[in-house]
Amino acid sequence: MKRKATYRLMVTRREMLYVHDEFDHTLMLVEMEGEPIEYQVGVAGKFISRRSVTFHDRVRGAGKMTGYAVTHFEEGSIYSKYEGERDAESKLTKGTWTIYRGIGKLAGIKGSGTFTVKAGAQDREYILDIEGEYEL
Structure with a gap:
C-alpha cells in the first residue's frame, strides 16, 4: 500500500562539535x-x-546524515532507520527510510520509501515529507 505523510518536527536537543580539520566541518547529534x-x-x-x-x-552546511525514528499510534508502533544528504545551496535534505520493526497491530510490517526535510517557519522547526510503500 502506498502512503504519504507530512510532519512538523521540532528540535528538542542538539549537540554540535567542530572537527577542526577544515573550515565549518561539524558533527551533530539532534533529537x-x-x-x-x-x-x-x-x-x-x-x-x-x-x-x-x-x-x-556536515561541511559548510552540506553532508550526510543517518538516524532512527520511533512513531507510536494508538494500537502499534514502527521503528525505522533513515539516511540522507543535505544540500547546502537548496537547504533540503533528501534520503531513504526503511522500517526495521513493528509492534502491536503493526507487528510484521515491512516498508521503505523516500523523504525530504526543509526548514520550517520558525527557529528549530522542520517540515518532513515522506512517501513509501508498506506491507502488513
Whole structure:
C-alpha cells in the first residue's frame, strides 16, 4: 500500500562539535519530536507521538546524515532507520527510510520509501515529507 505523510518536527536537543580539520566541518547529534500536518489514519489507529535521533556530518552546511525514528499510534508502533544528504545551496535534505520493526497491530510490517526535510517557519522547526510503500 502506498502512503504519504507530512510532519512538523521540532528540535528538542542538539549537540554540535567542530572537527577542526577544515573550515565549518561539524558533527551533530539532534533529537526531534514531531506531529502530523497531514497523514492518513491506518490500521493501528490515530497518531500518538514521533521521536527521532539523527547524526549529521556536515561541511559548510552540506553532508550526510543517518538516524532512527520511533512513531507510536494508538494500537502499534514502527521503528525505522533513515539516511540522507543535505544540500547546502537548496537547504533540503533528501534520503531513504526503511522500517526495521513493528509492534502491536503493526507487528510484521515491512516498508521503505523516500523523504525530504526543509526548514520550517520558525527557529528549530522542520517540515518532513515522506512517501513509501508498506506491507502488513
